[in-house]
Amino acid sequence: MTHAKAIFFGEHSVVYGKKGITIPLVEMTVSASLISTDYVQERDEIISYIAKQCNIDKNTKIDIQSTIPVGRGLGSSAALSVAIARANKCKNIEEIANKCEKFIHGNPSGIDVSQVLSNSPLLFSKEDGAMPLNFCLESYLLIIDTGIIGITKDTVSRVKKNFSNNKQYIDDLGKITEEVIPYLLNKNIEKVGYYMDKAQYLLSKIGVSHSNNDEVINICKENGALGAKITGGGDGGCCISLSKTLDEANKIQEALKQKGYSSWIISV
Numbered sequence: 001m002t003h004a005k006a007i008f009f010g011e012h013s014v015v016y017g018k019k020g021i022t023i024p025l026v027e028m029t030v031s032a033s034l035i036s037t038d039y040v041q042e043r044d045e046i047i048s049y050i051a052k053q054c055n056i057d058k059n060t061k062i063d064i065q066s067t068i069p070v071g072r073g074l075g076s077s078a079a080l081s082v083a084i085a086r087a088n089k090c091k092n093i094e095e096i097a098n099k100c101e102k103f104i105h106g107n108p109s110g111i112d113v114s115q116v117l118s119n120s121p122l123l124f125s126k127e128d129g130a131m132p133l134n135f136c137l138e139s140y141l142l143i144i145d146t147g148i149i150g151i152t153k154d155t156v157s158r159v160k161k162n163f164s165n166n167k168q169y170i171d172d173l174g175k176i177t178e179e180v181i182p183y184l185l186n187k188n189i190e191k192v193g194y195y196m197d198k199a200q201y202l203l204s205k206i207g208v209s210h211s212n213n214d215e216v217i218n219i220c221k222e223n224g225a226l227g228a229k230i231t232g233g234g235d236g237g238c239c240i241s242l243s244k245t246l247d248e249a250n251k252i253q254e255a256l257k258q259k260g261y262s263s264w265i266i267s268v
Contacts, residue, residue, distance in 0.1 A: 003028060016174075017126050043058075064084075069238070137192065144220070
C-alpha cells in the first residue's frame with residue numbers, strides 16, 4: 001500500500017531543474033495484492049508494463065484497490081507502481097517506479113515517486129533529489145477535483161515546445177519555491193497563500209490552466225481562500241485551496257459542491 005501526493009509548489013519548473021515542494025496525502029491510498037490463477041489476466045498497457053518491471057507473470061492476477069482519483073495530478077500512477085512492486089516484495093522499488101513513470105509520462109521530474117514513498121513533506125530537485133521539509137501550518141487544505149482528466153505528459157510536452165516564451169515564467173515558479181520556504185517553516189499562512197496565488201498566475205501564463213481550474217480557483221477565492229492553485233500538470237486535474245480554520249474550509253467545500261465539484265479536506 002502507498003498514498004497519494006500533492007505538489008504544493010514547483011509544478012513544471014521541477015522538470016527544468018528547479019526545486020519543488022510536495023506533501024503526502026495519506027488519506028488517499030492504493031493497495032495491490034497478487035493472486036495465482038490458471039488463466040492469463042487481461043491488463044491494459046500501463047499495468048502490463050508495471051507487471052513486467054516487477055517480474056509478475058501473466059497468470060498472476062493483480063488486484064488493485066484505490067481511493068486515488070486517476071489523472072488528477074495526485075500521483076496515482078507513481079503510487080500504483082509502488083503498490084504493485086511492494087506486493088511482489090521487489091527490492092528496487094524506487095527504480096521500478098521511476099522507470100514506469102517515464103513510460104507513462106515521458107519526461108517526469110521524479111518528484112511523484114519520491115513523495116509517494118515518504119510520509120513527510122519534501123523539498124525536491126533533479127540535482128539534489130528529495131529532502132524532508134518538516135513544516136506544519138496548522139491549517140487546512142482542500143484537494144479539489146475539477147472533473148477533467150489532465151494528461152501530465154501532454155502538458156509537459158506543450159510547455160517544452162513553447163519553452164522560449166515560457167522560460168521567464170518557469171524561472172519565476174522556481175523562485176517562488178525558494179522564497180516560500182521560510183514562510184512554511186514559520187507558519188505564515190497568509191504569505192503562503194500569497195505565493196500560491198502568484199504561482200497560479202504563472203501557471204496560467206504557461207497555458208496549463210483549464211477553464212475548470214479557473215472556475216474552481218475563483219470559487220475558492222470568492223469564499224475566503226488564503227490561496228488557491230493547480231496541483232500537478234494542469235489541464236484540469238486537481239486544485240488546492242488553503243484555509244486557516246476547518247470552518248472556513250467547510251464553507252469553501254460547500255460552495256464548490258453547489259457547483260458540482262468534489263473535494264477533500266486535509267490538515268497541513
